[in-house]
Amino acid sequence: MxxxxxxxxxxxxxxxxxxxxxxxxxxxxxxxxxxxxxxxxxxxxxxxxxxxxxxxxxxxxxxxxxxxxxxxxxxxxxxxxxxxxxxxxxxxxxxxxxxxxxxxxxxxxxxxxxxxxxxxxxxxxxxxxxxxxxxxxxxxxxxxxxxxxxxxxxxxxxxxxxxxxxxxxxxxxxxxxxxxxxxxxxxxxxxTGQKPVGTKTDGWDSEGKLKLTGLGAGFSVTTDPKYGKEGSVKAYTDLFHATAEGTLTRGDWKLAGIADGYGGVRATANYGFNNKGVVGKAEASAGLRALTEERAEYGPYAGVYGRADGFAGAEAGVNAKATKDELTVGAKAFAGAKGGVAGGGEVAGIGFGATAEGWAGPGAEAWWGYKRDDDGKFHLGGKAGASPIVGGAAGFEITVDPDKLSKTVGDAADAVGDAVDSVGDGIGSVKDSVTNWF
Known part of the structure; x- marks a missing residue:
């Protein structure tokens, strides 16, 4: 009013x-x-x-x-x-x-x-x-x-x-x-009568977005002479790129999913030698890619994920990187079609995952290393595979999320503190009762 x-x-x-x-x-x-x-x-x-x-x-x-x-x-x-x-x-x-x-x-x-x-x-x-x-x-x-x-x-x-x-x-x-x-x-x-977009359904908050781009091509060369030699070369011809993302949240629960599809030709190369470290990478690919991933998390305490991906075409690449946030080395070459699945879980910010792929076509791949991503999470893992005609690859990954780990430890400490306080209050109550007897 x-x-x-x-x-x-x-x-x-x-x-x-x-x-x-x-x-x-x-x-x-x-x-x-x-x-x-x-x-x-x-x-x-x-x-x-x-x-x-x-x-x-x-x-x-x-x-x-x-x-x-x-x-x-x-x-x-x-x-x-x-x-x-x-x-x-x-x-x-x-x-x-x-x-x-x-x-x-x-x-x-x-x-x-x-x-x-x-x-x-x-x-x-x-x-x-x-x-x-x-x-x-x-x-x-x-x-x-x-x-x-x-x-x-x-x-x-x-x-x-x-x-x-x-x-x-x-x-x-x-x-x-x-x-x-x-x-x-x-x-x-x-x-009137339409269902509200992005509102709660049975107590769940939903959000989602969809992005689609069509034909595109480009070529770029960049250099940065501030700290020695470093730069990149990139050329691409995109046929399409589509990405759909969605989340459902309710309290500490969060369900998330993503589906991504791409078709086109790409070639990139970059190098660097500066105050951040040493970087060298070259990669080229042509074909179709698809990926889908689902995650379920309960606050910072636990989570699981599953992923499936596929590729049809040809790709080759080599990379080496040594910086304060990443140390990785790897190489790959493949022509044909391959599909893979991955899954893993996380407890208190520490996670472990594994991946397996099946290949139809000649190729080989190997990489190892650790890195810290933009969210501050540390990744340690490796992958290796080979295929004369039919073969595959297997890999693993260990992750550590400092924020989730510290949050879990902090909550545990608070719980212990509350328990100690409760015990102390109980002892004090008993003491007061005994004192009152006299």
Whole structure:
């Protein structure tokens, strides 16, 4: 009843302003970027490929305006609905008071005996029929107030559903699966009845994202002369790359999954000799890759994972790295198809995993080392395999997560401390009781 609903219209004005800014960027992008692939000075396959990608981005600027305007309209629609429903609720409360009721700040109706005349008070105390009529009246007003509160709550949920659904890109043919919504609607009723996106299901919080890219090619050379010789060379032609991720969380429980698919040709090489260490790596591959992985974790205390992957094509590479965060060495060469499975578990931040692969085609692979990833987790492991025609590979990995380990140790120490405190309190209680005896 005390919420400042004007915040909704203020936000709507800012979303309209955002749409205008997107329009400015659309005009600039169409002139300075998209226009390059449309002029006479750039022709051929590269211009055609660029034009398709530029057109996708140009459409995103256009769809962003549609989405922003729709959100502004939804906020104004919400303001209109909320204002009307709150007015009805306030009017019902006023009518109830005029009918001899009291209405608390929590919306509870009751009979206001303070306004009774002496005759009415006598009837209230001694007349069963009068008492029954009062109970029915209180019940009737309570039902009306409860229904109006429910109507407001339902409207609030409908607005929530609309605001979550309006930003979902449902067009799978526009070049992107997670872009702006070009079919966004500015009417809350258009989304009524839809299931809210990313909300709790049976107590679980769900999140997910999907990324898809199409044809692409590139070549780059980088150098950094600050600390001696180091640099990289990269060339690639991507046919597609799709990644889908999702998580479910509930309290300390977390379930996560990822699926990734890639097709294309890549070649990379980098070298370095600087204050961080020595790095040398070269790798080339052509073919199709796919991977899926699932994890289940309970806080920092325990977790398990399973993974399956496959590859069809050819690959070769060699690497050596020696830095303060990594020491690895390895080499591989393979042509054909292979598939593998992996699994493992973790307790208190210390994990162990194993992998096994089957190969159809000639090849060999071996690597060993340890490294510390971006999350601070340490990995120690190795892998080896060979295949004249049919063969395979096997490997293992030990991981240590300092954050989870310290958290588990800390929780254990707290538990021991609580136990000691409980024992101490118990001993103190016994001592006090014995003392009281004397």
């Amino acid at each position: 005390n919420t400042d609903l004007s915040a909704l219209t203020t936000a709507a004005e800012r979303w309209d302003a955002m749409a205008k800014e997107f329009h400015k960027q659309e005009v600039a992008y169409k002139r300075d970027v998209y226009g390059l692939s449309m002029g006479p000075t750039w022709t051929g396959l590269s211009a055609e490929a660029a034009n398709r990608r530029f057109a996708t981005t140009l459409k995103e600027f256009q769809k962003a305006q549609v989405e922003a305007k729709a959100i502004a309209s939804l906020l104004r629609d919400a303001h209109t609905q909320f204002t009307s429903l709150r007015g009805k609720l306030a009017s019902a409360g006023k009518d109830a008071v005029e009918a001899g009721m009291k209405v608390s700040d929590q919306g509870l109706a009751s009979f206001d005996t303070a306004k009774l005349s002496q005759a009415e008070r006598t009837a209230w105390v001694h007349d069963p029929d009068y008492q029954d009529s009062v109970r029915k009246s209180v019940s009737s007003w309570q039902q009306l107030i409860d229904q109006l509160v429910k109507d407001m709550d339902d409207a609030d949920k409908d607005v929530q559903t609309a605001l979550q659904a309006v930003v979902v890109d449902g067009d799978i043919n526009d070049g992107t699966l997670t872009g702006f919504n070009g079919q966004a609607q500015g009417d809350v009723d258009k989304y």
